[in-house]
Amino acid sequence: MAEPLLDIRGLKTWFKTDDGMVRAVDGVDLHIDRGETLGVVGESGCGKTVTARSVLKLIDMPPGRFEAGQILWQGRDLIPLSMDEMDKIRAKEIAIIFQEPMTSLNPVYTVGDQIAEVIALHQKLSRKQAIAGAAEMLRLVDIPNPERRVHDYPHQFSGGMRQRVMIAMALSCQPKLLIADEPTTALDVTIQAQILELMQEMKERFGMAIMLITHAMGVVAETCQRVTVMYAGNVVEEASVEALFGDPRHPYTQGLIRSIPRVDRSAEKKQRLEAIAGTVPNLLDPPLGCRFAARCKFAMDVCTQGLPPLKEVGPGHYVRCVL
């Protein structure tokens, strides 16, 4: 099999705080192949954002630090790279968009300037050409009047439009991988669908891979080929979308799937939508053994004795559970 585009192995990104070491990402394995969309799901605080930012080394160090693991980008480990070397990969090969379109753009520059900044740097163009390129990108993400809008400031755009600007900026150097960290969570439902559709369209056009971080299992089912489920800094299950929804093996994944609101369910069933009881354990002092044990109805003694390994239960389907 061809080597994956991105291959994260045993990544541990920890944060040193006054209270002790926060093990935000504590042994994450995931990989993304060329042109595929990988969904990364998990509750709040599971370490999805830290994983995503680790890939581009956008973690503040200190307090953060890479404790262990490798981030192989086309076979080359990014962890030992200097920031100058990372700058050649950022935007050009791996781009990222964030959850909060309202705060992700600099308020004092026009959106055109901010997009042109990337274009001019990585494609060695003049400012004027870069602004024209920025307008072209805005047209691509369906912003009306792009020639005029390039000269507008972020506060003159709505949230959904700003996320389009972010996408335009991220795609302006035609990266091989787009990391989208909950790109639609902050948006209205109707806008969410439009942004996801736009991402899909862009993916078809540019052929890049996408790492889509989200809370929403429904979004995963619609847009992804494979899914990695994270829980408390670990990967607990990895599978193709069909396998994950058809045959979820980890009790946590089963819980997540049961908590999806479904339109086809009848009204009274909808109310019995199950949320997983309990909360994500403290990452300061994570429990020994399976981190889900405190919330798992199948928990047994063996579960708490050591971290269960990721084991293959089907082709490309891995689960971290003793069951």
Added chain:
Amino acid sequence: MQVHRVSRQYVIRKLLIMIPSLLGISVVLFSLLALAPGDPFDELATNPAVPPEVRAALRAKFGLDDPVWMRYWHWLIALLQGDWGFSFVSRMDVSTLIMQRLPVTLIVIGASQILAIAIAIPVGVLAATRPYSLFDQVANTFAFIGFSLPTFFTGLVLILVFSIQLDWLPFVYRADIAATGWAFYWEHIKQSIMPVTVLGLFQGAALVRFVRSSVLDVIRLDYVTTARSKGIGERKVITRHVVRTALIPVVTLVALQMPIVFSGAIVTEQIFRVPGIGSLLISSMLANDTPVVMGVTFVSACLVVIFNLIADILYGWLDPRIAFR
């Protein structure tokens, strides 16, 4: 990168707002001075050689016995015609007197502000980008010391060291320098060094801490992470995306501190005997020379208001969200 253009309307609006504030300030100043004890004719009154009729005639001529509002009105009308009044003590027009003194003060204040900003921005930014590093701690300590020491103290220390011990710099500022050409400028620079340093370091110390905290506020914002993710390099991230925004509140602070700078300048001018409007103010206060006191305070008020206007315009220029409102 392109800068945001401030609309002309915005500037005109701000200019129009200046008029009522200056009028208000002048009313308050005038009333305060009218209430203050002592008047320029005190000396005449105790001088037995001046007959009472002459004194009364003089008082009438200068309108000293009119009600306050009438005197204010006369002062204002005259001012609008460019007449700032007459100094009984110096026997000169107030405007001439002020114009003799103002340039020195403006140069000292301007140079010290430039010095303060030139120190505070790089030091504050460097300290904030390396929080709790050795550099940060040293910078913070110096800023704290600089801010705590009063200007008259640092001024005296500088005089002791550089004028008395080392004899490098003159400790009395002289307006009548005989030299010409380059030597003339060199003498002026030499005698300005200490007053400018004292004022500049004091202002700079306060600014460093402000710049540092402003940069720290900005550096953790999302769009800075976005900027880093673009691969433009940390230096550009800091200069283009962090410093540029972090300076917006600094501009306001510099403008708001102008009154403090002026009072600091008064003290400094006294220490170094700088013949600026600060020393003019003190001497005319001691001599009960009310028209000059009024003139100097009003000029200072105008300068403060003008600095505020400049800050407003700069603010609108630096922050595109402002002028659109």
